[in-house]
Amino acid sequence: MLLDEAHTIKNKDSNIGKAVEHLNSIYRWCLTGTLIQNKIDELFSPLRFLKIKPYCEWSEFSYHIKRPFSKKSGMVSATARNKVQTLVKAMCLSRKKTELLDGKPLVVLPERIVNVNVNQFDEDERNFYDVMFKRAQAKFNKFRREGTIMKNYSSVLVLLLRLRQCCCHPSLATVFGDQIVAAAGDIVELEKLLLDGMPNDVVQRVINNNEQMECPVCFDAIDHANGKIIQMCGHCFCNECCDNLLTSTRLCPHCRGNMERDKILTLHSFLKKYNPSALKNEEEYLAKEEVVKKEDELLKKNDWVSSTKIEALISCIKKSMETNADDKIIVFSQFVGFLDLIELPLRKLGIKYVRYDGSMSTKTRSEAVEQLKKDKETRLILISLKCGSLGLNLTCANRVILMDVWWNPAIENQAIDRAHRMGQTKDVYVERIVIQNSIEDRILELQTQKQQLSDGIMGHGEFGNQRQTRLSIDQLMRLFRDQDA
Known part of the structure; x- marks a missing residue:
């Protein structure tokens, strides 16, 4: 077997x-x-x-x-x-792509060249990010003084999520406020019926686990605006992973129970009915959030769609098209909203592209991949990292651009391997677009620790002394330290 x-x-x-x-x-x-x-x-x-x-x-x-x-x-x-x-x-019988047997490579693959493309915020973005960081830091320090960091672990992850989104585009972090307003309306009749039909033991389990809300698929933070619950088993997922599951296995990864779209609840609705105190704390904090006037005006401009990362991406794409006319490009982001923003400049430049994310049906996703492979004019594919880091063969492309930093380096490596795998005939060029002096610097440090654990266990490198569980208080404190520290 x-x-x-x-x-x-x-x-x-x-x-x-x-x-x-x-x-x-x-x-x-x-x-x-x-x-x-x-x-x-x-x-x-x-x-x-x-x-x-x-x-x-x-x-x-x-x-x-x-x-x-x-x-x-x-x-x-x-x-x-x-x-x-x-x-x-x-x-284990462990093999790496670079290993030799009788002086010859085990697997003959083209070279993989990775470049960390470091960028600086422009003045407006830096001001916006600093405001968001100070507010997140103040909230975290409040938890620290009260000794409740781990009790509010999910809320801390949400703060980090907003900072990661800020690094991509300011609007990603502010749209959340609109989602809260939209979600705060009355629960629709269907959701009321679903909530009333939840088994008591399931309700209690979800309430007890509310402090540790992480998506079990992608390990990202879940909050009441981006979380979904399966009615009968009570297992929680972020919106995108839930969509991916509904269009693929239709089974809960935890218990293998059936997933039906009309029996999925929002976490907001659940908390509003069964644990309103948890909801109140977060909404009170979010209600106090006010974006400074300059940034607010900036985001309200209908014609403003760019950001430092988008400009860096466009620069990479133009350079590739000018120097290597036949190369095709894969662009990964963990934020679907960011992929939406990236589409606008691609259209303006007349770049033909396709998209691959969890909101699309399996058939539509397959058609997108086939178009990239067969249509010479289609030069680029936008992929959600959560949806497309596994199971895809995209050797038709040899340029990979990672738009944001993921907690787990294994996920990024799997994404790169969509192109760098058997069947690839060209060297694979990888651009990791990061923002200097931001939360991304610190996530890269954590990535190194995770990689040390994996490499050490496999005997491929130094083990490192960090234990590997969820983020410790010490690690969280380093993430929220002052920018110039």
Whole structure:
């Protein structure tokens, strides 16, 4: 029995993870390029499936493997690191694209050239970002003084999300206020019926987990304006991942229960009925948010659509088209709204492009990919990172532009590998567009720590001493430190 994309079972509590354990087979294999993405716990499900004793038992794994990585100090001993490396070395046949066999490459691939395209905000954007950062910092410091950072973990992630959006385009961070107003209306009759029909144990579980609202698919923050809940099981997802699931598997990744579009609730509606105090705290804070006059006027101009990142993107596209007329380009962003903004200058420049995101049907997405492959005039594809980082073969393109920074470097690497894979005949050029002196600098630091954990466990590099769970208080404090610190 062979599991392809075996990182799909990384959640030990998911039904799919439990189900594959009970399948009958003599031999078992797992295939994955990302054995661990976020935390050491993700190693357990493959061990359980492969029946590697004694660590296929959670009690043994938890005590001998997980516990040393969960110390409050955040430090991991050399003994613990060596134990994990020895275990992984014994169970894994690990190969990298760059490895040689008898002096020859295992896989013959063109070169991958990655450039970090560092940009500075213009004056207006810098003023806007600084205002948003100071407000987010003040909110975080309030939680810190009260000793409630982890209790308000979801709210802290939302603050970070807004700063990440600011780096792309100011309007992404301010549209949220309009969403709050729109969502604050009366719950429609259908949602009332769905809410009344939620099982009591499911309601209580969602309320209890409200402090840890992260999308289990993309690990991004969920707030009441961008969260969806499946009525019968109560599992929560961000809007985009929910749309992706509804157009693909139609199954909840947690419990494998059926997902039906007319039985999906907004998190706002749920909180309004069952936990209004949690909703009130966030809305009161958002109600106090006022964008300074200069930025407000800037965003109200109908003809203003650009940003530093969009200008950097257009520059990259023009340079590519001038020097390599046949090259095709993949543009990734985790924010669908940002892809909307990018479309405007592409149209003005007459650049023929297609789009691929979770709001599109499977058929429409397939047609977009086919058009990119077969139509010489279609030079570019806009892809939502959450939707298109896996399962796509886009070797027809050899230029990849990452418009924003993702928490998890494995997701970015998977996105790049849509082009840099077997079948690619050209060198692949990657541009990572980042903003200097912003939250993106600090996320890049965290990416390095995550990569150290993954590389260290696989024996491909230095392990690093950082424990790998959700962001610690110390890491959050570094993210919210003063810009010039």
